[in-house]
Amino acid sequence: MPIPYGKQWVSDEDVASVAASLQDDWITMGPRVDQFESDIARLAGTRGAVAVTSGTAALHAAYAGIGVGHGDEVITTPLTFVATASTAVMRGASVTFADVEPDTGNIDPESVRALMSPKTRVVSAVDFAGHPAELDLLLPIAHDSGAVLLEDAAHSIGSDYREKPVGSIADVTTFSFFPTKNVTTGEGGAVVARDEGILERTRRFRSHGLVRDSALQRYPDEGAWHQEVHEFGLNYRLPDILCALGISQLRRIHEFKERRQTIFDRYVAGLQDVEGITLPAHRPYVSPMWHLFPIRVQDGRRREVFDRLRSQGIIVQVNYIPAYWHPVFEDLGYRRGMCPNAEEYYREEISLPMFASLTDSDQDVVIDAVRTAVGA
Numbered sequence: 001m002p003i004p005y006g007k008q009w010v011s012d013e014d015v016a017s018v019a020a021s022l023q024d025d026w027i028t029m030g031p032r033v034d035q036f037e038s039d040i041a042r043l044a045g046t047r048g049a050v051a052v053t054s055g056t057a058a059l060h061a062a063y064a065g066i067g068v069g070h071g072d073e074v075i076t077t078p079l080t081f082v083a084t085a086s087t088a089v090m091r092g093a094s095v096t097f098a099d100v101e102p103d104t105g106n107i108d109p110e111s112v113r114a115l116m117s118p119k120t121r122v123v124s125a126v127d128f129a130g131h132p133a134e135l136d137l138l139l140p141i142a143h144d145s146g147a148v149l150l151e152d153a154a155h156s157i158g159s160d161y162r163e164k165p166v167g168s169i170a171d172v173t174t175f176s177f178f179p180t181k182n183v184t185t186g187e188g189g190a191v192v193a194r195d196e197g198i199l200e201r202t203r204r205f206r207s208h209g210l211v212r213d214s215a216l217q218r219y220p221d222e223g224a225w226h227q228e229v230h231e232f233g234l235n236y237r238l239p240d241i242l243c244a245l246g247i248s249q250l251r252r253i254h255e256f257k258e259r260r261q262t263i264f265d266r267y268v269a270g271l272q273d274v275e276g277i278t279l280p281a282h283r284p285y286v287s288p289m290w291h292l293f294p295i296r297v298q299d300g301r302r303r304e305v306f307d308r309l310r311s312q313g314i315i316v317q318v319n320y321i322p323a324y325w326h327p328v329f330e331d332l333g334y335r336r337g338m339c340p341n342a343e344e345y346y347r348e349e350i351s352l353p354m355f356a357s358l359t360d361s362d363q364d365v366v367i368d369a370v371r372t373a374v375g376a
């Protein structure tokens with residue numbers, strides 16, 4: 001059986017939760033959405049959350065909620081899934097890439113500081129592999145220029161930064177519930193924000209931009225059926241069926257985190273003496289919920305090691321091709337060489353299998369295969 005790099009862990013309780021939701025009056029826009037949102041808000045240490053259909057939708061809706069548009073600039077990291085940047089471009093913003101710290105792969109605050117301009121509307125950090133970015137340094141850099149700090153926490157729901165949960169620190173935080181992420185709803189995502197106005201605009205964007213509160217309508221006397229669109233939105237609503245899975249998954253998030261930590265520690269114990277690879281960095285003041293186990297293969301041997309592992313049924317992954325290497329950015333004039341640390345990280349990176357239901361014996365197979373492939 002091939003061993004994937006990431007995978008969901010669905011329990012009998014999860015199945016029962018989804019089955020029960022299917023027999024309710026509401027299979028979308030119902031009470032389970034409210035419950036899932038309040039569960040996320042509690043975990044993230046915020047007052048509210050907006051559940052959406054994916055991590056990509058979360059980013060798109062968050063940029064809309066912040067009011068990002070033409071003439072605005074968004075600074076982000078190239079070491080991310082393309083959606084962190086593409087959703088800002090789709091709002092009409094221009095995207096600038098800051099380089100990353102060479103060890104964590106997270107956006108480098110000093111690189112961000114050097115790129116800040118009066119047009120900068122948002123700084124978007126990513127918690128690579130689940131390890132939070134330097135939020136305490138990024139916040140004042142963003143705020144001093146009147147910009148918003150957005151944290152793409154697709155990897156890091158359940159992580160803490162200086163004793164505070166991810167979600168409670170940045171101005172706006174987005175999550176993904178894709179099956180490989182820390183908790184899943186199949187497809188899904190969420191936005192949390194400290195500012196009620198941003199959260200409300202995000203909520204409205206999720207549902208076509210509809211204004212239902214008559215106190216806010218331009219024509220409030222039209223009739224009880226009346227709703228208005230003031231700004232265009234989309235349908236990014238997460239149905240109750242999937243919220244039922246999310247509610248159930250969140251009950252086990254502490255168990256998931258512990259298991260991921262155990263797997264992380266076993267990898268370190270099994271690989272720390274191997275020459276020619278670098279293991280992931282870990283700042284002492286963060287408590288990551290490890291989403292990935294990124295190793296770095298030195299001496300230009302990444303592809304060879306990757307191919308060997310894949311040929312043995314170990315479905316490793318590479319995270320990530322620098323976002324501006326995508327032809328769509330290349331065609332916009334972005335050139336290779338712009339962020340050397342990110343490019344170096346990419347050239348060496350391999351993500352080993354890391355998921356809560358990975359068995360010790362499968363992990364031992366991976367450890368042995370890595371040792372052999374690298375030649376330890």
Ligand SMILES: *Cc1c(COP(=O)(O)O)cnc(C)c1O
Nearest residue numbers: 054055056081083154176177178
């Ligand atoms: C997965 C991911 C996304 C997109 O989430 P989807 O739910 O797949 O749309 C965005 N950013 C990062 C860093 C991700 O890992």
